Amino acid sequence: MSVTGTSSAATSSSSRLLQPGRNCWRIEHAERFSMLVDADVYFRAVREAIRAARHSIFILSWDIDSRVRLVPEGANDGFPEPLGDFLHAVVQSRPGLRAYVLNWDFAMLYALEREWLPAYKLGWRTHHRLAFHMDGHHPVGGSHHQKVVVIDDKLAFVGGLDLTRARWDTSEHACDSPLRCDSDGKPHDPFHDVQAMVDGDVARALGELARQRWQRATGMVPVTATIERARDPWPAQIVPDLTDIDVAIARTEPAFDGQVGVFEIRQLHLDAIARARNHLFFENQYFTSDLICNALSARLTQEQAPEVMIVSPHNQSGWLEQATMGVLRARVHHRLKEADALGRYRMYCPTLPGLKENSCLNVHSKVFTMDDDLITIGSANLSNRSMAFDTECNLVIEACGREDTRSRIRAAISHMRNRLLAEHLATEPDEVTAAIGRTGSLHATVDALRRPGRSMAAFDPVTTPELEALVPPQAVFDPERPIDPDELVEQFVPEDARRPVPRRMIGLGTLAVVLALFAVAWRWTPLSEWINLASLVSLARSLEALPFTPVAVICSYAIAGLVMVPVTLLIGVTGIVFGPVAGALYAIGGTLLSAMVTYGLGRWLGRDTVHQLVGPRINRLSRRIARRGIIAMVVVRMLPIAPFTVVNVIAGASHIRFRDYMLGTLLGMTPGIIITVTFVHHLAEAIRNPSPGTIAVLALVAALLIGSAFGLQRLFSRKDNVEAR
Structure with missing residues (x-):
């Protein structure tokens, strides 16, 4: 739909909702x-x-x-x-x-x-x-x-x-x-x-x-x-929804480094919620903001309350976000339901038959409309972070000006909102527009157009009493203000660690030389032939005869970790050679020593150096619990998310408390080590001395291993395709 006309500033600034310096940065003109x-x-x-x-x-x-x-x-x-x-x-x-x-x-x-x-x-x-x-x-x-x-x-x-x-x-x-x-x-x-x-x-x-x-x-x-006036970069296949239009830019920028905070997006939402007459439509990935919840609750208690429609994913991405942001959303939803005496509020998810889980579409958008008079599209979620803590940018259009201008803008805003509803309802925007015209209600329109198959389903996010008790208030997972660096350092970084790290280029150059030498050795020496199962077993058997076997085995883990030998391979070799009891003790000791050494390497190299080498592959699993060190490390150790040494170096560079890091590593690695060394020991025994007894024991251990893996997969590996926000 293309709507054209001439914009105007005929109305006074006091009649406009958009006010630069209050709820937007600037209002500028756009051709399209x-x-x-x-x-x-x-x-x-x-x-x-x-x-x-x-x-x-x-x-x-x-x-x-x-x-x-x-x-x-x-x-x-x-x-x-x-x-x-x-x-x-x-x-x-x-x-x-x-x-x-x-x-x-x-x-x-x-x-x-x-x-x-x-x-x-x-x-x-x-x-x-x-x-x-x-x-x-x-x-x-x-x-x-x-x-x-x-x-x-x-x-x-x-x-x-x-x-x-x-x-x-x-x-x-x-x-x-x-x-x-x-x-x-x-x-x-x-x-x-x-x-x-x-x-x-x-x-x-x-x-x-x-x-x-x-x-x-x-x-x-x-x-x-x-600027080349004659050249037009607008993609030819895109038909504009509006032409000759004023568009506002609204931002969130937290106070930082001497700069005052900018909270235009937050104020925009509050002003729009207060002014709405008929309906407020939100399509958003998150809904956890206390401030927005309070503003909506206040409107829902009024006799002339507007309709409030929230379109959101059924589940937050992954089990961890479901257990944090999902719990916070359930709390906000419950508060709004309590305030909604007139039945004006509902939360929906778009349903997609054929999906394996919940049959609901992953909604990641950040769109908000007030009546047919305002629309904003941008990066800001309905979360405390987006309103005050992270940098955000939204574009905003308001229907104002002369009556003809206002009418065409209102028609375009209505059409854009109805396009989104039509997509979720598997119908056409004109049909949505007609239904809203008949019913005067967004909720009644969804009810009227809901059909079997792809549609929109109202739902009530809920959480378990256990999660409700475990998840703290918003301040932990969805903070409203920046975290004070000195307070964070004082709380999480040991006193002796508060010293300047080596210059990034020195660390980067040193590590580059080490890696280059390792690559040369791998290519031109027998190193690549040594690091395999047979050679490692042979090496371990030679250590078995030494008087200081435990020390030698444990120290070998640290050396192997520095050259990126897979820790699972080392654990398996230890189980084959030393049996389930001694092998488990050696493997636990060696793993902890290797973790300690490579953690120290990450601490020495520094965050900037490791960042340049590893790059930005964020782990959503760690993201929400990074500051809960022990739990974070337990989860990371239980999931095969990255090589053991890489995790250790990253943890060192991140300045996770050493105590939490080591305890989390011990708790997370020990069950897997015990199961692995037991399995490989009995596998070797069954191969060397096949008998009904050894095969039965092997089958029992294998069943335990598979059951544990399946349990972990069910617990931790819910498919999450998106990151974040």
Whole structure:
């Protein structure tokens, strides 16, 4: 739907909800505005826009993956398909073009889910005019969460989508789509999100925002684009939803490094909730904000309460987020149900028959409408973090001006909201519009259009009494204010650890030399032949005859850990040679010593060095419990998320308390070690001396091993395809 006309400032600023300096940063003019629903449309549009860039490309992201293919079936536009190679080729082909990619610099313990070595793939090995930097300019515990792309200061994208893995999908959300898979070919579940595309002065203002963020994060001043008026980068296949329109930019920026906090998005939501007459529509990944809950509760108790519709995923991504953010959401939902005396509030999830779990679509979008008078699309969740703690950016359109202008904007806002409802209800926007016209109600419209199959289901998020008792208030998992660094250091870092770490380049150079020497030794010496099961068993048997066998075996674990020998292989060898009792004791002692040594290596190298080497693969499993050291390490040890040595080095670089680290390692590794050495010992016995007794014992241990693995999988490995927020 395209709505055209002439914008006007005829109404006074006091009658407008949007007020710069209060609930938005700036209000600028745009020639065109379009809502892009789901990543297939957005990825195609952003690839076409990047390909058309001539002067500057800015990408601000929470996550980025150089391997992602924006057009899974192939763009066939003469450039490489993977994002990193595509950016490199585009920049290389345009002498005057510069690209700046800014990605959140996450806590190191989270580094196991994202792409490895992004600084190398998007910075070191790409064209010198393609600059990649990790954004760590935020308070401790905060994140850079904006998802902004700006092309030549003429075209910009803002919303909830990052250019990363597990995001691509079409609006059909077909459960068996062969194109919906990660870079490694692994399929992921259907995924719903929304991005806005805008041009004109709004795009130029977003270019200023991107440059400010780049300069704060890097200390470097990026170039200013030369605007070519005659050239139009707007993707030809995208029909704008609105033309000749004023668009506001609203932000969240926490107070940090002498800069005052900016809480425009929070104020925007509060002002809109207070002004709403008919309905408030939210499509959002999270719903945990106390402030938003209080504002909605106050409206729901009023006699003329507006309808409140929340569209959210049935479950938060993964068991851990379900046990934290899911519990917080259930609490907020319960409070709103108690306040809702008139039955005006409901929470929905879009259902997709054919999915294995809950049959509900993963909703990751951040869209909010007030009546037909306001719409905002951006990166901000309905969480305390997004309202006050993380960096966020939203675009906002308000229906105001002359009556004809206001009418066309209201029609466009209504149409965009109804497009989202129509997608979830498997119908057409016009049918939704007609139903709302008949019923005057969003809830009644859903009831009227609900059919078997793909639809929307009202649901009540619940939690167990055990989780309710365990999960603390919002301040822990969804904080409203930055964490004081001195307080955090005092609480979590030992006194003797509060000293400057070696300079990053010294650590990086030293480790690079060590790795290079190891690679040479692997290639030109018998080292690669030594590190195998047979040779390790032979070596272990030679240690068995020594008078100081326990010390020798345990120390060998530390040495093997430094050269990345898999710890599972060492444990297996120990069980074969030394039996289930002595083998288990040796393996536990060796594992703890190896963990201690490689933890010290990570502490010595420092966070920056390890970050450059490991790169941003955040582990959602650790993300929510990183500050609960013992539990974090137990979970990490029980799950095969990364090589043993890598986890240890990352933990050292993250300054997890040594006591918590070692105790968590002991608790997490011991059960697996005991089961493994027992199994391999009896396996070896059954092979050497086959008998009904040895085979029966082996079968019993195998059943125990399989049962334990199955139990852990059921407990910890609920499929979670998205990260985060």
